Amino acid sequence: MAQNIQLEIRNTLSDEEANPSYLIGKPDALLEKVEDCMFKALVAIFEMNTEGPAILNEAIEYHLRSGGQRLRARLALSAGRAIGLNDHDVICIAAAVELLHNASLIHDDLQDGDQFRRGHESVWSKFGKNTAICCGDFYLSTAYAVLAEVSKSDVLPQMLKIMHRRVSQASYGQSADLSITRDQLTLEAYLEVVMAKSGALLSLPLEFVLLLGGHDKSMHIAHQACKDFAVGFQIFDDLRDASADSQQGVDGGGRLNIIAVFERLNRGLDISFDPIEAAKEIAVQHLKKSELSLVQLPSQSGQLLGECTKNIGCLVKALH
Numbered sequence: 116m117a118q119n120i121q122l123e124i125r126n127t128l129s130d131e132e133a134n135p136s137y138l139i140g141k142p143d144a145l146l147e148k149v150e151d152c153m154f155k156a157l158v159a160i161f162e163m164n165t166e167g168p169a170i171l172n173e174a175i176e177y178h179l180r181s182g183g184q185r186l187r188a189r190l191a192l193s194a195g196r197a198i199g200l201n202d203h204d205v206i207c208i209a210a211a212v213e214l215l216h217n218a219s220l221i222h223d224d225l226q227d228g229d230q231f232r233r234g235h236e237s238v239w240s241k242f243g244k245n246t247a248i249c250c251g252d253f254y255l256s257t258a259y260a261v262l263a264e265v266s267k268s269d270v271l272p273q274m275l276k277i278m279h280r281r282v283s284q285a286s287y288g289q290s291a292d293l294s295i296t297r298d299q300l301t302l303e304a305y306l307e308v309v310m311a312k313s314g315a316l317l318s319l320p321l322e323f324v325l326l327l328g329g330h331d332k333s334m335h336i337a338h339q340a341c342k343d344f345a346v347g348f349q350i351f352d353d354l355r356d357a358s359a360d361s362q363q364g365v366d367g368g369g370r371l372n373i374i375a376v377f378e379r380l381n382r383g384l385d386i387s388f389d390p391i392e393a394a395k396e397i398a399v400q401h402l403k404k405s406e407l408s409l410v411q412l413p414s415q416s417g418q419l420l421g422e423c424t425k426n427i428g429c430l431v432k433a434l435h
Contacts, residue, residue, distance in 0.1 A: 204265050
């Protein structure tokens with residue numbers, strides 16, 4: 116049973132990687148071991164002879180099978196190899212950050228009311244809201260357990276504090292995204308929310324690698340680079356989703372979208388103003404800032420994210 120599930124996960128990953136939008140090249144050879152680490156950590160759970168835990172087990176395995184491009188895991192593996200960390204530690208970091216990211220996805224889908232993820236029913240849509248909350252919580256807790264397996268126990272307390280800090284930032288960002296009103300809708304607010312809810316967790320793989328590798332003074336550079344990347348990527352995503360998001364609006368459960376920001380700011384002013392071009396310009400500016408920060412990281416540890424940044428920049432410029 117376990118081997119069949121693991122094989123299904125790998126096949127799903129291979130399908131999604133056939134035509135990636137911004138990742139280049141083949142995934143790291145250690146990615147399969149990261150998947151094994153995640154799976155083993157998630158299935159080693161407390162057994163109860165009642166219906167609830169059985170449903171939770173099914174939901175946990177179901178979401179893991181949904182795959183994904185595993186960007187955060189790949190960032191950890193690429194940076195870890197560049198810095199010279201051992202395989203065990205980079206696998207622990209990669210698995211922990213992916214578990215954490217997927218916990219946020221499970222909860223995000225519930226909060227946003229998204230019924231599908233990666234072409235399949237989201238966890239809450241298939242198993243119910245209560246199971247989705249428990250499933251996301253379990254992924255979150257498992258991330259801490261996996262991280263605790265790193266070999267340098269003296270650095271672990273600082274790693275746990277950083278993880279908590281980034282989860283806190285992401286939580287506040289998500290809360291702001293869900294509660295922001297039209298009156299609060301400014302460019303500054305948009306950037307602050309996106310950097311918090313998306314950039315915080317994205318920087319963890321690089322920060323962890325740098326900390327374990329003795330480059331803690333470079334961690335703030337990695338964090339800023341990831342915040343700028345998050346802005347560029349979010350705007351790219353917003354531009355693709357602008358039509359659907361604009362129908363929902365910002366109030367009453369709608370979604371924060373850069374086009375809505377510029378349309379509000381320009382209301383009653385210059386009718387020739389093009390919000391799409393303005394959004395693209397902001398995205399490119401932040402992506403360039405991210406590139407400049409990433410090249411400053413030691414031993415080219417930011418190279419993979421740098422390549423993603425360039426690719427996203429090209430995709431943004433190609434949008435109409």
